[in-house]
Amino acid sequence: NAGVTQTPKFQVLKTGQSMTLQCAQDMNHNSMYWYRQDPGMGLRLIYYSASEGTTDKGEVPNGYNVSRLNKREFSLRLESAAPSQTSVYFCASRAPPDYNSPLHFGNGTRLTVT
Amino acid sequence: LAKTTQPISMDSYEGQEVNITCSHNNIATNDYITWYQQFPSQGPRFIIQGYKTKVTNEVASLFIPADRKSSTLSLPRVSLSDTAVYYCLVGDTDSNASKIIFGSGTRLSIQP
Numbered sequence: 001n002a003g004v005t006q007t008p009k010f011q012v013l014k015t016g017q018s019m020t021l022q023c024a025q026d027m028n029h030n031s032m033y034w035y036r037q038d039p040g041m042g043l044r045l046i047y048y049s050a051s052e053g054t055t056d057k058g059e060v061p062n063g064y065n066v067s068r069l070n071k072r073e074f075s076l077r078l079e080s081a082a083p084s085q086t087s088v089y090f091c092a093s094r095a096p097p098d099y100n101s102p103l104h105f106g107n108g109t110r111l112t113v114t
Numbered sequence: 115l116a117k118t119t120q121p122i123s124m125d126s127y128e129g130q131e132v133n134i135t136c137s138h139n140n141i142a143t144n145d146y147i148t149w150y151q152q153f154p155s156q157g158p159r160f161i162i163q164g165y166k167t168k169v170t171n172e173v174a175s176l177f178i179p180a181d182r183k184s185s186t187l188s189l190p191r192v193s194l195s196d197t198a199v200y201y202c203l204v205g206d207t208d209s210n211a212s213k214i215i216f217g218s219g220t221r222l223s224i225q226p
Contacts, residue, residue, distance in 0.1 A: 004157075033214065035216070041218070042199075042201070042216050042217055042218040042219050043158070043201075043216040044216075045213065045214065045215055045216075048213065048214070056213070058213060058215075059215065090157045090158075092157070100145075100146040100148070100163070100205040102148055102150075102160035102163060103150070103158070103160065103214065104160075105156075105157025105158050105159065106157055107156060107157055108155075108156070108157055
């Protein structure tokens with residue numbers, strides 16, 4: 001099992017450009033999450049998805065959109081990137097039963113917006 | 115959501131036992147306590163989870179008093195490789211996919 005795979009690993013964007021961060025898990029998990037982590041800070045929840053076809057806002061959803069197209073994949077889109085979105089983005093998933101199950105994280109996407 | 119409070123940073127030396135305490139005064143009856151470890155440039159990884167009393171695995175021990183308003187992560191005989199950020203989380207009981215919020219964590223630095 002690859003676990004949680006995130007692509008790309010690194011990305012540089014100019015202000016106003018758009019891009020989609022991809023996340024896939026092969027563990028048959030129901031719930032998936034997107035977090036961002038700014039340098040020296042903790043993780044902040046952007047969006048999460050309880051199951052295929054459902055998504056909910058987290059702590060910092062502004063400037064982002066998500067898609068849960070199937071059980072495996074949960075993508076994060078930046079429609080018009082801003083320097084404030086420079087961060088490391090982590091995707092995570094959670095096994096059923098979701099309640100109290102631990103999160104499994106990917107290795108992150110390091111995004112710089114200039 | 116049960117909020118957690120833990121020290122911002124801790125320092126220790128190789129070979130010492132390190133105890134990191136987390137307070138969670140509003141923990142709900144069904145909530146478990148979960149600890150994650152994060153190395154630089156990596157995603158957090160699960161290290162231990164417990165409900166009450168004591169849980170031990172190959173990495174750490176978790177001590178939870180009877181009132182469950184706090185918990186202590188114990189790392190025996192730490193090494194330089196234990197330098198990381200440690201997060202304490204308490205489960206949310208009201209949905210299948212909890213809105214899992216991380217705090218700032220405890221930045222543990224181990225010196226030779």
